[in-house]
Amino acid sequence: MNWHLSTRPLRAVRLLTFDLDDTLWPCFPVIHAAEREVHAWLDQAAPELARRYDIDALREHRQQLARDNPDQAHDLTGLRLRSYRELARRHGVDEAIAEQANVIFRRARNRVTPFEEVVEVLTRLRRHYRLVAVSNGNAQVECTPLADCFDHAFMAEEVGAAKPDPALFHAASQATGIPLEQAAHVGDDPLRDVEAARRAGMHTVWVNREGADWPAELPPPDVQVRDLRQLLDYLLSESGRAAQ
Numbered sequence: 001m002n003w004h005l006s007t008r009p010l011r012a013v014r015l016l017t018f019d020l021d022d023t024l025w026p027c028f029p030v031i032h033a034a035e036r037e038v039h040a041w042l043d044q045a046a047p048e049l050a051r052r053y054d055i056d057a058l059r060e061h062r063q064q065l066a067r068d069n070p071d072q073a074h075d076l077t078g079l080r081l082r083s084y085r086e087l088a089r090r091h092g093v094d095e096a097i098a099e100q101a102n103v104i105f106r107r108a109r110n111r112v113t114p115f116e117e118v119v120e121v122l123t124r125l126r127r128h129y130r131l132v133a134v135s136n137g138n139a140q141v142e143c144t145p146l147a148d149c150f151d152h153a154f155m156a157e158e159v160g161a162a163k164p165d166p167a168l169f170h171a172a173s174q175a176t177g178i179p180l181e182q183a184a185h186v187g188d189d190p191l192r193d194v195e196a197a198r199r200a201g202m203h204t205v206w207v208n209r210e211g212a213d214w215p216a217e218l219p220p221p222d223v224q225v226r227d228l229r230q231l232l233d234y235l236l237s238e239s240g241r242a243a244q
Ligand SMILES: [Mg+2]
Pocket: 019, 020, 021, 022, 023, 187, 188, 189
């Protein structure tokens, strides 16, 4: 295994923050399933919209809205709602379908399937650390199979900024009363997770499930793991905490 050893001792770490999408569960399958579900519902509730806009066209409209409103780009739920509303208005459809479509999307968005080791490892880590979920996405952890795994969970749309902005890390620090120097962030995205956390003064763990190369232009993570089981082994041995 390819450890990048931290120059700062991880035994000082008391708080672990976790990215969700593609760190603890695969993201695209659940988004695609949710979008298919919304479209199937639109097909019944507003067939003229469903006919005019397939799944790709709905996504394109929403992404254009995000590009036109960069200050709102972190608010995925708000953008989705606004996109449905605008399209409904444009085509003379009752705007109430926007809220309903959004409810359907969110319910399906929470139907995530964590990678196989995740629940067990988080359960064990929680004996030693405070655990906080910090996500740019809008899955509601309390409605997922990881509902009992965290002390707190924050979404970008709740704190007003997405990673690499440090707002989510500060929310985790504030909620637990643990300074960021005593925290490690665990995530799959070199820039939004690892580099963002490094700049915020945290220890960094890159979860590299696909065996990708680290981007040459960024300083390397403190620790690189293939999955959370490697992280558990590393933390418990490095920190001197007995494996339990
Ligand atoms: Mg991610």
